[in-house]
Amino acid sequence: MVTLLTESGEHEVTGAEPSTEALWCSARDALQATGWEAKPEGLCKGDVCVPLPAGRARELVDGGRINLAALSRHLGQPAVRSERGHVWVLSESARERRAVLASLEAPDFALPDPSGRMHRLSDYRGKKVFLVTWASW
Amino acid sequence: MVIAVAMDSREGDPLPWIDAAKPTYPTLIDREHRLAELYGIVNVPQAVWIDEAGRIVRPAEPAGAYEGFRQMNRATREMPEEVARRTAQAKTLYLDAIRDWARNGERSAYAFTPEQARAHLPAVTEDAATAQALFRLAQVLIRRGERDEAERWIREASRLHPDSWCIWRQGAGVTELGLAAQPDFWERVDGLGAKRYYAPVDMPGMP
Numbered sequence: 001m002v003t004l005l006t007e008s009g010e011h012e013v014t015g016a017e018p019s020t021e022a023l024w025c026s027a028r029d030a031l032q033a034t035g036w037e038a039k040p041e042g043l044c045k046g047d048v049c050v051p052l053p054a055g056r057a058r059e060l061v062d063g064g065r066i067n068l069a070a071l072s073r074h075l076g077q078p079a080v081r082s083e084r085g086h087v088w089v090l091s092e093s094a095r096e097r098r099a100v101l102a103s104l105e106a107p108d109f110a111l112p113d114p115s116g117r118m119h120r121l122s123d124y125r126g127k128k129v130f131l132v133t134w135a136s137w
Numbered sequence: 138m139v140i141a142v143a144m145d146s147r148e149g150d151p152l153p154w155i156d157a158a159k160p161t162y163p164t165l166i167d168r169e170h171r172l173a174e175l176y177g178i179v180n181v182p183q184a185v186w187i188d189e190a191g192r193i194v195r196p197a198e199p200a201g202a203y204e205g206f207r208q209m210n211r212a213t214r215e216m217p218e219e220v221a222r223r224t225a226q227a228k229t230l231y232l233d234a235i236r237d238w239a240r241n242g243e244r245s246a247y248a249f250t251p252e253q254a255r256a257h258l259p260a261v262t263e264d265a266a267t268a269q270a271l272f273r274l275a276q277v278l279i280r281r282g283e284r285d286e287a288e289r290w291i292r293e294a295s296r297l298h299p300d301s302w303c304i305w306r307q308g309a310g311v312t313e314l315g316l317a318a319q320p321d322f323w324e325r326v327d328g329l330g331a332k333r334y335y336a337p338v339d340m341p342g343m344p
Binding site for chain 1: 138139140141142143144145150151152153154155163164165166167169171172174175176177178181182183184185186187188189190191192193196200235238239242251254255258259261262263265266267269270271273274277278281283286290303306307309311315316317
């Protein structure tokens with residue numbers, strides 16, 4: 001089992017083997033954790049499709065499974081993992097972060113309050129929000 | 138409305154402060170520093186102004202903070218009068234600006250136009266993006282008790298993203314007051330030289 005952190009949160013991927021190189025996931029786990037799925041046109045997330053690299057398709061897709069680590073590298077996104085490969089974090093590239101910020105649409109997030117209740121920024125749409133950070137340290 | 142977010146990986150640390158503040162607004166806890174990833178936050182207090190339509194009016198910037206502490210006497214914790222004045226000025230000016238925006242919205246002199254907002258966006262480098270991913274990785278490892286490895290990743294994250302005081306201070310030891318202000322903090326601050334600890338804020342009259 002591998003713990004996988006993505007933009008959508010933390011996922012336990014039961015079918016994946018810890019590895020420091022590859023992160024092979026079932027189609028279902030890949031879709032749930034990252035939104036990516038294999039289609040005839042390549043790998044797709046929503047309306048966006050990326051063709052599989054010629055001659056290297058098997059590095060990314062194999063018998064219904066997707067290697068999310070290889071996909072991240074192919075997309076130029078950070079893919080970092082623990083030394084044993086049992087925890088992986090896949091995130092967005094700086095280029096994608098910059099594009100989102102340049103749109104000036106405030107990126108949504110979900111964070112807990114002290115009672116554990118989750119709040120989304122988008123819950124407060126319709127009000128001006130002064131989003132301020134602080135820390136105990 | 139105010140949404141206050143504690144950039145605190147040790148979940149319990151901000152609770153006494155939240156209890157004492159008795160807030161009337163949501164106070165959230167961001168253990169993995171997601172806001173750093175999404176908004177380019179590198180220090181606290183930094184704030185983002187977001188309008189009713191969910192659009193960024195002022196990107197991440199220091200929220201009324203002035204780095205007067207750099208000129209304080211570290212033995213007596215006393216601050217020269219002029220520095221104390223500038224510290225108070227930064228806070229007052231910033232709070233007045235928020236109130237002005239709350240009342241006047243886009244007509245406020247402190248609300249950036251979209252062009253101005255874009256020009257003030259924080260720089261996000263590939264190394265910074267990797268650093269924030271490593272920071273999240275480290276937090277998962279800490280929750281699993283794998284602290285030694287986690288600390289190595291936090292050090293690597295800080296090396297990749299040296300401008301982030303959030304990463305560095307969260308990885309540093311704390312004083313008996315819970316502040317990441319041991320001698321290595323002061324060394325790092327002194328190492329800034331002419332560089333600011335809080336980035337300059339583009340607001341008339343701001344020190």
